[in-house]
Amino acid sequence: MASYNTNEFRGGLKLMLDGDPCVIIENEFVKPGKGQAFNRVKLRNLKTGRVLEKTFKSGESVEAADVLERDLAYLYNDGEFWYFMDNETFEQYQADANAMGEATKWIKEQDICTVTLWNGQPIAVEVPNFVVLEITETDPGLKGDTSGGGGKPATLETGAVVRVPLFVQTGEKIKVDTRSGEYVSRAKDD
Amino acid sequence: MGRRRGRDWRPGASREALVRRARMLARIRAFFAEQGVLEVETPLLGTAFGTDPAIEPLECRFAGPGFPDGLQMYLQSSPEFFMKRLLAAGSGPIYQVSKSFRNGEAGRRHNPEFSLLEWYRPGFELPELIGEVADLVRAVVADPPSRTRHAAYAELFAEILDVDPLAADAQTLQECAVSNHLLGAETLELDRDGWLDLLMSTFIEPHLGQGELTFVTDYPASQASLARLNRQDPRTAARFELYWKGIELANGFEELADAEEQSERFEQENCRRFSAGQRPMPVDDALLSALESGLPPCSGVALGLDRLLMCDLGRDDIDAVLSFSLARL
Numbered sequence: 438m439a440s441y442n443t444n445e446f447r448g449g450l451k452l453m454l455d456g457d458p459c460v461i462i463e464n465e466f467v468k469p470g471k472g473q474a475f476n477r478v479k480l481r482n483l484k485t486g487r488v489l490e491k492t493f494k495s496g497e498s499v500e501a502a503d504v505l506e507r508d509l510a511y512l513y514n515d516g517e518f519w520y521f522m523d524n525e526t527f528e529q530y531q532a533d534a535n536a537m538g539e540a541t542k543w544i545k546e547q548d549i550c551t552v553t554l555w556n557g558q559p560i561a562v563e564v565p566n567f568v569v570l571e572i573t574e575t576d577p578g579l580k581g582d583t584s585g586g587g588g589k590p591a592t593l594e595t596g597a598v599v600r601v602p603l604f605v606q607t608g609e610k611i612k613v614d615t616r617s618g619e620y621v622s623r624a625k626d627d
Numbered sequence: 628m629g630r631r632r633g634r635d636w637r638p639g640a641s642r643e644a645l646v647r648r649a650r651m652l653a654r655i656r657a658f659f660a661e662q663g664v665l666e667v668e669t670p671l672l673g674t675a676f677g678t679d680p681a682i683e684p685l686e687c688r689f690a691g692p693g694f695p696d697g698l699q700m701y702l703q704s705s706p707e708f709f710m711k712r713l714l715a716a717g718s719g720p721i722y723q724v725s726k727s728f729r730n731g732e733a734g735r736r737h738n739p740e741f742s743l744l745e746w747y748r749p750g751f752e753l754p755e756l757i758g759e760v761a762d763l764v765r766a767v768v769a770d771p772p773s774r775t776r777h778a779a780y781a782e783l784f785a786e787i788l789d790v791d792p793l794a795a796d797a798q799t800l801q802e803c804a805v806s807n808h809l810l811g812a813e814t815l816e817l818d819r820d821g822w823l824d825l826l827m828s829t830f831i832e833p834h835l836g837q838g839e840l841t842f843v844t845d846y847p848a849s850q851a852s853l854a855r856l857n858r859q860d861p862r863t864a865a866r867f868e869l870y871w872k873g874i875e876l877a878n879g880f881e882e883l884a885d886a887e888e889q890s891e892r893f894e895q896e897n898c899r900r901f902s903a904g905q906r907p908m909p910v911d912d913a914l915l916s917a918l919e920s921g922l923p924p925c926s927g928v929a930l931g932l933d934r935l936l937m938c939d940l941g942r943d944d945i946d947a948v949l950s951f952s953l954a955r956l
Contacts, residue, residue, distance in 0.1 A: 444731075465734060465735060466732070466733060466734030466735070466736075466737060467734070467828050467829075468681075468732060468734075468737065468828075469681075469824050469827065469828055469875060470868075470875055470878050470931075471679060471681055471682075471850060471852050471878065472681050472820065472821075472823075472824035472827075472828075472850070473681060473817065473820070473821040473824040473825065474681070474731065474732070475824075475825060475828070477829075489810055490810050491810045491811040492809060492810065492811040492812070492815065492825065492829070493811060493815075494815060494816070494817065494821070495731070
């Protein structure tokens with residue numbers, strides 16, 4: 438089993454902690470002048486997204502996590518799993534709702550997502566920062582209002598609801614920032 | 628040889644940091660000139676090294692006249708042993724500004740090569756030396772705190788963690804760490820002193836030296852290092868540390884002058900090194916001989932100048948006060 442010595446610790450390194458894969462966010466070397474050296478490490482649990490801090494004795498070894506990030510194309514959802522494909526190897530992967538998290542709100546077929554694989558299984562799915570989605574339902578709103586002030590809710594083709602300006606109508610495509618869940622602009626039709 | 632590309636060639640220290648360092652050094656020399664303490668230089672390279680299991684040497688090898696097979700040498704982790712030999716030879720009060728070296732230490736507060744101010748005061752007991760350390764700090768930095776606090780090691784543990792560091796065993800200290808939500812404490816395997824170090828650096832240090840200079844005194848005897856044990860309470864040692872802004876700046880002792888006890892501590896520490904899988908260090912026989920011939924009763928202290936400059940400039944990374952830290956070599 439691969440392992441890392443504390444001297445190899447750096448941001449981005451992936452470790453196993455209590456059975457879960459984690460990534461190092463910050464690594465601090467702590468040592469009293471005349472005493473034991475420690476590494477105080479801030480990590481993110483890649484399954485739950487939770488950030489935790491853990492102290493290691495310097496010189497200790499910790500099991501490495503077999504974690505990869507891949508850009509995969511989203512294919513479809515069968516009600517239970519979301520299926521992705523590597524466009525180069527044509528290898529397919531299935532992600533459960535846990536791994537999908539918020540991603541289900543934003544993706545549609547053929548979108549390329551960054552999928553975190555642990556032992557070959559998707560554990561986290563990151564959607565592009567910006568996606569273009571069609572509005573399936575929104576109040577007609579007032580004609581001629583182009584100020585954008587106020588806004589109204591709009592349901593998108595994925596089921597997500599975002600606030601849009603009053604002048605945007607059902608059937609239009611809009612650009613959304615997936616990190617904040619906010620409307621950015623109307624999308625030009627290609 | 629190919630060039631290593633992509634590294635920043637520029638120094639970590641700003642021009643202001645360079646100026647402040649130069650001014651600090653000038654003020655240190657002025658301070659000691661006024662006190663009648665003599666500046667000395669001792670070798671950075673020695674053939675012996677301290678046995679403290681927490682300090683690992685950077686090593687190198689001399690080859691040349693007299694040493695056809697080469698000579699194993701150690702970059703000194705402090706000028707202590709050489710300075711004690713000067714004291715035993717009758718130097719009187721001495722100070723030194725020098726580079727010191729420690730293997731394995733690099734981080735926001737550590738660089739493998741760092742600047743140390745070390746001085747010795749024959750005839751001083753600890754309270755006098757502590758007073759002089761406070762005076763020196765106030766004389767050399769731009770913006771020193773005016774308050775000083777003295778707190779015994781055990782008093783701080785009682786106040787902040789409600790545990791007695793002189794009596795508690797390793798298991799009690801581990802339970803203390805766990806109940807204070809120190810993640811990872813359940814699975815760490817440490818000895819008593821290891822737990823004390825962890826509790827100190829995690830829960831106590833951040834409170835020390837906030838708006839004041841804090842002198843922590845009366846360290847547990849197991850952490851005496853080269854200090855004499857306290858006569859009133861031999862569970863503690865005549866050792867202190869200075870903290871400012873949560874950073875450990877200086878370590879001082881009322882010096883152990885007994886050659887026999889010193890020799891025993893070297894042996895014990897080398898045994899601990901051996902059982903921890905570390906190489907035993909060559910014992911400094913010349914230091915033991917000097918102690919036998921007689922070290923005047925004295926107190927001594929080592930103060931990290933890079934860290935003092937960090938505190939003075941309000942920087943939290945040692946890279947910002949060094950011309951070229953490890954990452955920039």
